[in-house]
Amino acid sequence: MxxxxxxxxxxxxxxxxxxxxxxxxxxxxxxxxxxxxxxxxxxxxxxxxxxxxxxxxxxxxxxxxxxxxxxxxxxxxxxxxxxxxxxxxxxxxxxxxxxxxxxxxxxxxxxxxxxxxxxxxIHIINCIGIAKFADTHDCKELYEYACDFIHEHFKDLCNSEEFNQMEPNELANILSSENLNVDSEENTFEMLERWLQYDPNRRRAYVPKLISHIRLPLMSFKYLTNMYENNEFICESVSAKEAVNRALQYHISEDRSKLMGEKKMQVTCRRPAKMLCAVGGKNGFSATLESVEIYHINTKEWVEVAPLSFRRLDYATAVHDRKLYVIGGTKTKIRSCKGSVHRELDSSVERWNPETNAWTPVANMLRCRSHHASAVFHGKIYALGGYDGETYMRSVECYCPLTNQWSLSPPMLKSRSFFRAVVANGMLYVIGGCGQDINSVERFDPDSETWEMVSPMADKRIDFGVAVLHNYIYVVGGHNGTSHLSSVERYDCNRNKWSVVASLNLARTGLGAAVMGHKLYAVGGHSGSSYLNRVEEYDPDENRWQVIDKMLYCRCNLGLEAL
CATH class of the missing domain: 3.30.710.10 (Potassium Channel Kv1.1; Chain A)
Structure with a gap:
């Protein structure tokens, strides 16, 4: 001193x-x-x-x-x-x-x-009280910290006495937040329902105000229909029933963008993605990439972040709780003595945390898979189908992040590889790929735990991009067994109908697709003559693709996710 x-x-x-x-x-x-x-x-x-x-x-x-x-x-x-x-x-x-x-x-x-x-x-049992205490005494930083904790752990508040005792305006402030950590909007409504049931006679008067903070169009058509017909709080409120009916109209409308504007509907997911993450891939016949780059929606720039722990190909990617998972695939190693590339199937999984910019391993899958698909469904990560070194598979396993364990799920109806999986309208869909019918589509119903076939795509496709925008499933580009595709199809889950929308400016296979904001992005791939770092952005209101900022590296068979 x-x-x-x-x-x-x-x-x-x-x-x-x-x-x-x-x-x-x-x-x-x-x-x-x-x-x-x-x-x-x-x-x-x-x-x-x-x-x-x-x-x-x-x-x-x-x-x-x-x-x-x-x-x-x-x-x-x-x-x-x-x-x-x-x-x-x-x-x-x-x-x-x-x-x-x-x-x-x-x-x-x-x-x-x-x-x-x-x-x-701060803890689940006292976070609401601390937030109120901080607000009363104008401690803004503590208040924001407590609110962030409430939003992050919202699903766990259901057994908290503080949650049950909340005032309607306090609950409304929470329900209106962009940052609620929920697996689906159904979870948000179920939390509201728990609060209502604690004192139903006094609280049913607040249903119209509170239901306005639930993003009803994001719920599945099946769930909304059940609410409309059977939920006591909805059925007793004229305005709440009208709100649910508007959400049902959104699902069956052929022009959802127009309906969104007319009804001022909130159809943006909670915790909206702010960046695209392009993972690995290849940019030469044997040139496997371990690099990872992200695209910020605000800066509109691609920036390199921490690389994968080792080079891998033909893996699947998924995002859960704002963390990126890279699942299975083929591990690639260069043999220094001969300069040749050695590949072996892999069951390992690693997770990237954007806050720390670090990769950590989690539990391995139950079996090795490459050219498989993955999706996040009801808070779990599903790994579906793929190739095990001998056959195309129809087996499915799912990972629980809470227990760090994989378990088997009901298998698909068809064996698939080089396909895609996506969640829409409360169902898990698998689309196209190598197998018996590469334009076929099937979906998994979590209530009955069964798979069923739905309408096939117009085009056969492998190695395409897939994403969900305004409750439509978009399949982008790919390969039909003969040529590279620029065509884009859109699936209406409620009508069980495919339609064609504007094509990409450049045909490509092995690309990634993701949604950020109200736009669809197609990234990377191979044109048939060259590897691409090209990025195109689709505006559903204008039904038009435009070329935007290029990636730092050309990438084919990459993983692409929005975080």
Whole structure:
């Protein structure tokens, strides 16, 4: 410690010793009949509240004894001692009284220490209370921290007494958040329903207001229909039933973009994606990439991030809880002695956290798979079909991030490889690929745990891109066994009908597709003559593709996800 800092510390210590000895004291603070003596200069130096009182034009300036209201005498004594020592102990026993008092006296250092203490104490059982406490005392940083915790752990609040006791306006603020961590909008409604059922007679009056914060068009047609016909809270409210009916109209409309504008519907998913992530792939016959790059919607630039832990091909990718998973595929190694490429099937899975820019391994799949597909469905990651080194498979397994375990699920009806999987309208769809019929489509119903065939695509396709936009499934480009495709088809889940939309500007296979905002992106691939770093953006309102910013690297058979 330098001499100046040492002097400051000794000066403060000397003032404390003078106070303890009762020397030069010139002010007495009185609370509930009890008195705390101090030096005016110390109080005014450490607290803007006391500075205004003792140096301004207030009558207290001339008084030797000042009575304070709204503060506990023990807490006042603790705060005065802090002004002399710079030390204070924040505990569960005193924080609820200490923070308001520090706020009142404008002792910011103590307020900040109390807020930091509460941040470390936050839990499912007290997060709502801490948010209310912080809001009451205008602790904005603590309030935002508590709200972020509530949004992140929203699904876990259902067993919290604080959740059951929430006021309607408090719940409305949470339900309206873009950042709720829910697997589906059905989960959001089920949380609302739990709150209503806690005191149904008193709370049913709030259904019209609260249902307006549920993004009904994002629910499946089947779920909405059941709500409309059977849910007691919906059936008893004319306006709530009308809202559900509008969402049903959205599902069956052939012009959903127009309906969105007319009805001012909220059809954007919670926690909307802010970046595209392009993973690995290849840019030569034996040139396997381990690099990863991301495209930010705000900066409109591609930036390289941490690479895969090893080179792999023919894997699947998925996003769960804002983390990117790379699943299975073929591990590639260059044999240094011969310069040849060695490939072997792999069952490993790794996960990228964008906050830390680091990859970590998670549990391996039950079996090796390459050229398979994956999708996130009901909070689990599904790995479907693919090639095991001998045959094309129809087996399905799913991964639970909570338990870090894989388990078997009902197999698909057909064996598939080089295909895609996607979730739409409450169902899991698998589309095209190598197998018996490469234009066929089947879907999995989680209620009956059965697969069924639906309308096939117009074109046969392998190695295409797939994504869901405004509840339509889009399949983009690919290969039909004869030529590279630029065509794009769109599937209406409720009508069980495929239609053709605007084609890509350039035919390609091995591309990735993803949705960000209200746009569809087609990235990378191979044109038949060259590997591509080309990116095209599709606007469904204009039914038009345009070329935008190129990737840093050409990539074919890449993984592409929106985070």
């Amino acid at each position: 330098d001499e100046v800092a040492e002097f400051s510390k000794s000066l403060l210590k000397s003032m404390a010793e003078l106070r303890q000895a009762g020397e030069l004291l010139d002010i007495t603070l009185k609370v509930s009949g009890r008195k705390v003596r101090a030096h005016r200069i110390v109080l005014a130096s450490g607290s803007p509240y006391f500075k205004a009182m003792l140096t301004g034009s207030l009558c207290e300036r001339e008084k030797e004894e000042i009575e304070l209201k709204g503060i506990d005498d023990g807490i006042l004594r603790t705060l005065v001692e802090f002004l002399y020592s710079g030390n204070i102990s924040v505990t569960e026993a005193n924080v609820q009284n200490l923070l308001p008092a520090a706020n009142l006296l404008q002792i910011k250092a103590v307020t900040n220490k109390c807020c930091e203490f509460l941040k470390h104490q």
